[in-house]
Amino acid sequence: MKILSIENISLSFGGLNVLSDVSFDVNKGEIFAIIGPNGAGKTSILNIISGFYGPEKGKVFFNGKDLSHIHADKRAALGMGRTFQNIALYHGMSVLDNIKLGAHTHLKTGLMSGLWYWGKAHKEEMELRKKIEKDIIDFLEIESIRKQPVSSLAYGLQKRVELARALAMRPKVLLMDEPVAGMNAEETEDMARFILDIKEEYNITIVLIEHDMKMIMDISDRVLVLNFGRALTHGTPKEVQKHPEVIAAYLGQKKAETMEKG
Amino acid sequence: MHIGDFKETYSSDQAVFINATSRFWLGVLFAVLFLFPFVAGDYLLFMANLAGITIIGAVGLNILTGFTGLISLGHAAFIGVGGYTAAILSTRFDLPFLLCLPLSGLMAAFFGIIVGGPSLRLKGLYLCIATLAAQLILEFVFVHWESLTGGIRGMNISPPQIFGYVLDNDFKFYFVTLVMVILCVTFARNLFRTRVGRAFIAIRDRDISAELMGINLLQYKTYAFALSSFMAGISGCLWVNFLKTVTPEHFPLMESVRYLAMVIVGGMGSILGSILGAIFMTIVPELISTFLGFLVNIFPTAMSFLFPLQQVIFGLLIVIFLVFEPHGLAEIWRRIKNYFHLWPFEH
Numbered sequence: 001m002k003i004l005s006i007e008n009i010s011l012s013f014g015g016l017n018v019l020s021d022v023s024f025d026v027n028k029g030e031i032f033a034i035i036g037p038n039g040a041g042k043t044s045i046l047n048i049i050s051g052f053y054g055p056e057k058g059k060v061f062f063n064g065k066d067l068s069h070i071h072a073d074k075r076a077a078l079g080m081g082r083t084f085q086n087i088a089l090y091h092g093m094s095v096l097d098n099i100k101l102g103a104h105t106h107l108k109t110g111l112m113s114g115l116w117y118w119g120k121a122h123k124e125e126m127e128l129r130k131k132i133e134k135d136i137i138d139f140l141e142i143e144s145i146r147k148q149p150v151s152s153l154a155y156g157l158q159k160r161v162e163l164a165r166a167l168a169m170r171p172k173v174l175l176m177d178e179p180v181a182g183m184n185a186e187e188t189e190d191m192a193r194f195i196l197d198i199k200e201e202y203n204i205t206i207v208l209i210e211h212d213m214k215m216i217m218d219i220s221d222r223v224l225v226l227n228f229g230r231a232l233t234h235g236t237p238k239e240v241q242k243h244p245e246v247i248a249a250y251l252g253q254k255k256a257e258t259m260e261k262g
Numbered sequence: 263m264h265i266g267d268f269k270e271t272y273s274s275d276q277a278v279f280i281n282a283t284s285r286f287w288l289g290v291l292f293a294v295l296f297l298f299p300f301v302a303g304d305y306l307l308f309m310a311n312l313a314g315i316t317i318i319g320a321v322g323l324n325i326l327t328g329f330t331g332l333i334s335l336g337h338a339a340f341i342g343v344g345g346y347t348a349a350i351l352s353t354r355f356d357l358p359f360l361l362c363l364p365l366s367g368l369m370a371a372f373f374g375i376i377v378g379g380p381s382l383r384l385k386g387l388y389l390c391i392a393t394l395a396a397q398l399i400l401e402f403v404f405v406h407w408e409s410l411t412g413g414i415r416g417m418n419i420s421p422p423q424i425f426g427y428v429l430d431n432d433f434k435f436y437f438v439t440l441v442m443v444i445l446c447v448t449f450a451r452n453l454f455r456t457r458v459g460r461a462f463i464a465i466r467d468r469d470i471s472a473e474l475m476g477i478n479l480l481q482y483k484t485y486a487f488a489l490s491s492f493m494a495g496i497s498g499c500l501w502v503n504f505l506k507t508v509t510p511e512h513f514p515l516m517e518s519v520r521y522l523a524m525v526i527v528g529g530m531g532s533i534l535g536s537i538l539g540a541i542f543m544t545i546v547p548e549l550i551s552t553f554l555g556f557l558v559n560i561f562p563t564a565m566s567f568l569f570p571l572q573q574v575i576f577g578l579l580i581v582i583f584l585v586f587e588p589h590g591l592a593e594i595w596r597r598i599k600n601y602f603h604l605w606p607f608e609h
Contacts, residue, residue: 090468101460104476
C-alpha cells in the first residue's frame with residue numbers, strides 16, 4: 001500500500017535544474033532509501049515532501065491526500081517527521097525539552113492556559129513526560145543525558161536526540177537526511193539498529209538519504225537512485241547494485257564488484 | 263543540611279522550585295518584599311516602585327527578544343501606548359484603575375501585533391529597523407496628536423483608586439506594583455514550562471526546523487509580540503499611575519535601548535535575568551550618583567568633572583559585566599547558587 005507518492009516533481013533554482021520529472025512511491029512500513037552523488041537533488045526531494053520548498057511542477061500525495069496547498073507546519077500534524085543533515089536541534093534547550101518540542105502538534109495548551117499552567121497544562125505536561133520517558137528516552141537509551149543542554153553533547157548523541165525529537169512527533173512517515181553522516185562504525189551500527197527497530201516496533205515508514213552504501217544495502221527495502229536531478233532507477237538493493245547506469249554514475253565498477261562479493 | 267535532590271514523581275522533577283531549600287528561600291524573599299515598605303524610607307520606596315515597574319517591562323521584552331529572538335527597538339513606545347491608554351481612559355472616561363490596567367495591556371498588545379506583522383518576513387537587524395520605525399511613529403503621535411495626548415505638556419491624572427481606597431503615596435502603590443510583578447513573573451515563568459514557551463525558544467534557535475516540527479511561525483511570533491507588548495502596556499499603566507503624569511519624554515528611543523540593555527545585561531532568555539537586569543539598570547545609576555555625591559563632599563572642587571563621570575562609570579560597569587559574563591547576571595547568580603548547592607560538602 002502506498003503511503004507517499006511523488007508525481008512528476010520538477011524544481012529549479014534560477015537556471016539550475018535541481019529535479020526534473022521525478023516520480024516514485026513509498027509503501028507503508030518499508031525503509032525507502034534515496035542515494036545519489038552530491039548535488040543530485042536528494043535533500044531537495046525531502047524538502048519538497050516536508051513542504052519547505054514548493055515544486056514548480058508535480059505533486060506530493062500523502063495517504064492519498066494532495067499536499068500541494070498544505071503548509072509545512074501542517075504536514076507535521078498529518079504525520080510527517082523529519083531529521084536534518086546538519087543537526088537542527090535547539091541549542092538553548094535541554095535534551096528533554098528538545099524531545100518535548102517534537103510533540104508540539106499533539107499538545108493543546110494555548111497561550112492562556114500556558115500562562116496559568118496549573119491544572120490542564122500541568123496535567124498535559126506530565127502525561128507527555130511519562131510517554132516520552134517510556135517510548136522514546138528508554139527506547140533510544142538516552143536516560144543519562146536527558147537533563148543536559150544539547151550543545152554539550154557529542155555529535156553522535158546529538159544525532160540520536162534529533163531522532164528522539166522526530167519520534168516524539170509520532171510520525172507515520174519519517175524523513176531522515178543522512179542519519180549516520182560523520183559517525184564512527186559503532187555509532188553507525190547503533191543508528192542502523194534503531195532505524196530497524198523503529199520500523200518494526202512503531203511501524204513507521206522511513207525515507208532516508210545516506211552515503212553509507214553498506215548501511216543502505218543492509219537495511220533498506222527499496223532504493224531510489226538520483227543523478228543530476230533525474231531518477232536513474234529504483235528497486236531492491238540487489239537490483240540497484242546490478243544496474244549498469246548506477247554503476248557508471250555512482251558506485252563505480254570496483255565498488256560494485258566488492259559489494260557483489262561481500 | 264541539604265545533601266541532594268531525589269525525586270519520585272515527574273511533577274516534582276519539573277517543578278520550578280525544586281526542593282525544600284529553594285522553597286524556603288522563596289518564602290523568605292516574599293516575607294522581605296512584604297515587610298520592606300514598613301521599614302524603608304520615601305526614597306527607597308520610590309526606587310522600589312520604579313524597579314518593579316521596570317521589571318514588568320523587562321520581562322516583556324525578554325520574552326520577545328531573549329526567548330523568541332525577535333529584536334525590538336520599540337519597547338518604550340509600547341510602554342507609552344499603555345501609559346497613554348491608562349491616562350486617557352481614566353481622565354476622559356473615568357474608568358477605574360483596575361479596569362484601565364488590563365485595557366492598557368490589551369491596547370499595547372494590539373499595537374504590538376501590528377508592528378510584529380512584518381516579523382514573518384523580516385529577521386534580525388531588518389526587524390530591528392522595522393520596530394525602530396514603530397518607535398519613531400508612535401513617539402511622533404504622542405507629541406503631535408495634541409487633542410488626544412496633550413502634546414508636549416502631556417496629561418496629569420488623579421491618584422488611582424482600588425474599590426474606593428486611594429493609592430496616593432508610594433507606600434500604598436508599592437503593594438500594587440509588588441502584586442503585578444509577582445503575577446507577571448509567575449505567568450512568564452509558567453509559560454516556558456509548556457509547549458508555547460518551547461515553541462518560542464525553537465523559533466529563536468532554528469526557525470526552519472521549528473516550522474517543520476509543526477510550529478506555525480506567524481501564530482507564535484504574533485503571540486510573542488502580543489504578550490511582550492501586553493506586559494509593556496501593564497508596565498506603562500503602572501508607570502503613569504505611579505507618577506500621576508504622562509509626557510512624551512518618558513518614552514524616547516533611548517528608553518527602548520535601555521530596556522534592551524537590561525535584557526542583555528540581565529541575561530537573554532532568562533526570566534530571572536530580566537529581573538536582575540531591570541534592578542541593575544534602575545538602582546546602579548543611583549548608587550553611582552550617591553557615591554559621587556559623597557566624593558563631592560570631600561573634594562568640592564572636583565564637582566565639574568565628577569558629575570559627567572556618572573555615565574562613564576555606568577557604561578564601564580556594563581562593559582565589564584558583559585566581558586566577564588556574556589550570559590548576564592542570571593548566569594553569575596546560577597554559579598553562586600551552584601557553589602552553595604551542596605555547601606559545605608561539595609562532593
